[in-house]
Amino acid sequence: MRTVHLLPLWLCLACAPALAQSPRPPRHDPQVLDRVLDRVREVVKAGGRPVVVFDLDSTLFDNRYRTWRLLLEWAERTGAQGAAARIRALPLEEVRYSLDENLKRIEVSGEEAESARRYWLDHFFTDRGATLDRPEAGAVAYVRAVRRAGAVVVYLTGRDAPRMAGGTVTSLRRWGFPVGIPGVVLLLKPEKSMEDLAFKTQAREAIDALGQVVATFDNQPENTLLFAKTWPKATNVWLDTNHSPGAPELPPAIPRVRNFRRP
Numbered sequence: 001m002r003t004v005h006l007l008p009l010w011l012c013l014a015c016a017p018a019l020a021q022s023p024r025p026p027r028h029d030p031q032v033l034d035r036v037l038d039r040v041r042e043v044v045k046a047g048g049r050p051v052v053v054f055d056l057d058s059t060l061f062d063n064r065y066r067t068w069r070l071l072l073e074w075a076e077r078t079g080a081q082g083a084a085a086r087i088r089a090l091p092l093e094e095v096r097y098s099l100d101e102n103l104k105r106i107e108v109s110g111e112e113a114e115s116a117r118r119y120w121l122d123h124f125f126t127d128r129g130a131t132l133d134r135p136e137a138g139a140v141a142y143v144r145a146v147r148r149a150g151a152v153v154v155y156l157t158g159r160d161a162p163r164m165a166g167g168t169v170t171s172l173r174r175w176g177f178p179v180g181i182p183g184v185v186l187l188l189k190p191e192k193s194m195e196d197l198a199f200k201t202q203a204r205e206a207i208d209a210l211g212q213v214v215a216t217f218d219n220q221p222e223n224t225l226l227f228a229k230t231w232p233k234a235t236n237v238w239l240d241t242n243h244s245p246g247a248p249e250l251p252p253a254i255p256r257v258r259n260f261r262r263p
Helices: 030-044 066-078 083-087 099-107 110-126 139-148 163-177 196-203 204-208 221-230
Strands: 004-005 009-013 050-054 152-160 185-190 212-218 233-240
Touching: 004 152, 030 099, 030 139, 030 233, 050 221, 066 083, 066 099, 066 110, 066 221, 099 110, 139 152, 152 196, 163 185, 196 204, 196 221, 212 221
Parallel strands: 004 185, 050 152, 050 212, 152 185, 212 233
Antiparallel strands: 004 009
16 A cells, blocks of 8 residues: 655546526436446556545545544533433434534533534544544445456545544554555545645645546545546546535536445
């Protein structure tokens, strides 16, 4: 596996009528997963080196459990018994991207909310926090299939190396994602203060050096739009899981999936 930190770069190891409204794309198009695999094989057969780029949080990994677990820990450690009971009763699928929304759902406000927020911030972006995540459905099998088909697998994440590199590698290995082998590259931010979009923008040079990008997968619409601009010939897939509030609308041409279960 090659682990790369940027800034600096360290290398370790049929058309509708003009006036008609465009149809809305399906929220889940699992056929795109097989199309990507077919494209990988085509490039390999032609003598090329295909590259497939995967985000981690809310793409390959469902990090809602991380938030749920940390909030429960906070409640138990501070003696907030009512909040703890409400957290235990909160289904995982109802955990939101926004921490503030989650605090409202468990009826935590005022000083308690500030205490919970501090605990979450202190523990979410850590090695241990990364190990609390669970894979999205079908993710492990799909990434392994991509690698077996001959693609270079790139994990391009907004996690930063100083706080989360160890936990990220541990989690990837624990769940069976390809890691620590040739043809697998992990790209993390060099420092926590760097914006995710800026980091992923600057990662282009390092990724292009690996081969021909044939597909990308990300849950953040702004990143998907960035990839569509950066690699317009690639299949740039949006993961319809959860994302930052106020995200831009994606054009209908962008394929989307909810998970990695193949048809």
